[in-house]
Amino acid sequence: MKVVGAGLGRTGTLSLKFALERLLDARCYHMMEVGAAGxxxxxxxxxxxxxxxxxxxxxxxDAIVDWPGAAFWEQLSNAFPDALVLLSHRPLDRWYESASxxxxxxxxxxxSTEALEFERMWHAIRNExxxxxxxxxxxxxxxxxxxxxxxxxxxxxxxxxxxxxDGWGPICDRLGxxxxxxxxxxxNTREQFLRRREQNRAERNPD
Numbered sequence: 001m002k003v004v005g006a007g008l009g010r011t012g013t014l015s016l017k018f019a020l021e022r023l024l025d026a027r028c029y030h031m032m033e034v035g036a037a038g039x040x041x042x043x044x045x046x047x048x049x050x051x052x053x054x055x056x057x058x059x060x061x062d063a064i065v066d067w068p069g070a071a072f073w074e075q076l077s078n079a080f081p082d083a084l085v086l087l088s089h090r091p092l093d094r095w096y097e098s099a100s101x102x103x104x105x106x107x108x109x110x111x112s113t114e115a116l117e118f119e120r121m122w123h124a125i126r127n128e129x130x131x132x133x134x135x136x137x138x139x140x141x142x143x144x145x146x147x148x149x150x151x152x153x154x155x156x157x158x159x160x161x162x163x164x165x166d167g168w169g170p171i172c173d174r175l176g177x178x179x180x181x182x183x184x185x186x187x188n189t190r191e192q193f194l195r196r197r198e199q200n201r202a203e204r205n206p207d
Contacts, residue, residue: 001058001080002175003028005065006073006150007088008129008143010099012164013066016088018185019168023177026062029069033061035114040121043068047124054079067103071125073150077158084174085154087161089147092140104133 003020007013013030020028034040039057046052047068054076058064065088069076077085089095104126126133130142151161160174168179 001062001064001076001083002026003063003065003086004069004073004076004080004083005063005086005088006070006077006146006154007065007086007162008070008095008099008146009067009103010095011088011090013088015164015185015187016065016086016162017063018187019171020063020065022180022182022185023168023171023175024062027060029058029061029064030066031068034068034121035118040114040117044117044121044124046072047121047128068121068125070146071129074153077154083158085150085159086171087147087150087154087159088164089161090164092143095143096136096140100133100136100139104139 002024005013005016007016009031014032017028017030017032034043042052042057052072052075058076064076065086073085077083129146130139132138151159160170162170167184172179
């Protein structure tokens with residue numbers, strides 16, 4: 001594990017996943033991997049206080065960003081002491097505007113067992129972050145505390161504070177790799193997220 005992402009979802013984490021995969025030539029874990037990897041129950045158990053063998057869970061990956069990993073950044077940074085801790089962030093008012101319309105509400109599931117189990121996992125992680133996510137001020141304060149704890153806990157030589165728009169440079173510098181001769185990825189904007197959600201709903205309910 002070379003990078004542990006401590007940044008909350010909706011801080012450019014999917015773009016960051018693709019960027020790290022390009023730089024490391026290896027897989028980067030993200031919320032989108034959870035179901036496909038069969039890890040829903042493992043993250044649920046972690047969220048309810050059970051111990052996790054992080055080496056076994058994440059052995060196929062060289063980096064992790066986004067939730068659910070961001071909720072366990074401290075455990076992960078301890079389990080992988082040589083990894084860079086990357087705190088992606090954005091202005092908190094803009095972050096809440098994006099997160100509250102995309103990932104913080106209940107998941108848009110189809111009622112299947114798999115979807116219900118995923119929603120149970122997400123509830124446990126989200127509610128540990130803040131059970132009052134619909135309250136703008138409470139949730140922004142929770143995000144502020146999260147970011148401040150990362151900055152105040154991680155030694156400076158292990159920490160990269162990164163904002164979407166910073167591009168390749170800061171990450172390449174800290175990882176000691178060349179800057180690619182291609183644009184930095186820019187995916188999963190709020191508009192793209194909401195459009196994909198509507199397409200999924202339409203596919204499930206064609207009438």
